[in-house]
Amino acid sequence: MTELKQDANCYEMQHQLAYYECTDSGHPSMSMVFSMMTMVSDAHSIALGLNHDVVTVTGGAWVVIGYEGHFAKEQPTFGDQIIIGTRAIAYNQFFALREFWLCDPEHRHDFVRLRAMFVMMNLTKRRLMRIPEQLITPFNSPLKKRLPRLETPTELGDDFTSQDYRVRYFDIDINHHVNNARYFDWLLDPLGADFLRRYQPETLKIRYEEEVQEGAMVESRYRIEHRSDQQLTTIHEIWSAGKCCTAAEISWQLLPKS
């Protein structure tokens, strides 16, 4: 296995995929992939002395506002050792761009590679705040006037199917918010088992606009766009309390026969 990268800018950890992190395909669920990314960026912060308490005293909290990226055809299987990595790419006063990857420890072939945009939310005023210097300089990433924007998902419009979900207690995470990763269960479940057994994600764009509240009902809307039998795209929106909380676009590839 190659060495794990761990410095101010970059952090990797090794992880053995548990069966309960995988779907019936044997490969990790989207929800778990995003949970692992949160785990590694937390570990990165903690390794630099930026634990939860250090962040909290600034009155702020990191909030992810979107992801975009790519899933390889070959995905790891439960029991496999994988590397989960992250790197601080760049930041400005209000935004921080971070890269994430899942790869195999031997050849470092990517399973997943994504970019995420973070902002800092003032928890009392519930609005954006400037990123405090002491929370960003330790990552040793460049301060840039302009950051590349993440791509926007295609708009869903009025032609969609939908399914309702109730937010459950176990969707709430240690930060007392609905876990971002759980949105993927609501996004994907309505596509149905047949679809999800036939296709796997190839590219993803997701944008979180509003927070879903504890105990709320959510409506998961989607439309499937067949571009060919080999390749199709789904457009998604998660609505709650009369607002579009999340928009996403996923392109799919046929699962390799196992």
Added chain:
Amino acid sequence: MTELKQDANCYEMQHQLAYYECTDSGHPSMSMVFSMMTMVSDAHSIALGLNHDVVTVTGGAWVVIGYEGHFAKEQPTFGDQIIIGTRAIAYNQFFALREFWLCDPEHRHDFVRLRAMFVMMNLTKRRLMRIPEQLITPFNSPLKKRLPRLETPTELGDDFTSQDYRVRYFDIDINHHVNNARYFDWLLDPLGADFLRRYQPETLKIRYEEEVQEGAMVESRYRIEHRSDQQLTTIHEIWSAGKCCTAAEISWQLLPKS
């Protein structure tokens, strides 16, 4: 840290608790505790050469029919290293009894200690089969004419509250069945966030009677019995397709103030 026990009869693994295995209390969810137990018994089997293929050629599959056990007041917190362990206690022609524990690696204080009863299900005939010798003798546990029975949960009767759930695609696990651990989300979610933030499980008895099917609706019924403000008990049943699929009884203790 003390050494991990790994021999024919007993198997332990070390695990670092991820934040996504924990509820907003910071401690592992019941669903994750039971997932970890499945993980360690799978690892135990594989370590003895009894992988999935070896089991499948016999036409059977291991099925857990019940658990009983105890949760300590002190529970591990995300980021903690824990030991997950299992031991084959005894078996007879049709039943195999197994012990599970979660403990801290340094002092070996138990966080959780449970017993589970397993049977072998013939997958084509969908009924109980004799445990094939080659699948049980490697564990080097005693063959006993009589095995201790697990305690039966108190009957729920007609006085209950209930909530409905739809089985989601992501509730299906690698064995193409509804994951046993997911039953705990249905069992506990109806108790509500206020209850689950105030109390934690102390003892548990659960009995799986019928399998919940993919795509089905389940009704999670329960009654709370206050024995005192310090101590109360909940009685549960999971119904689906007109049958009681699972019965459980949990006693609760006040969560220590954090």
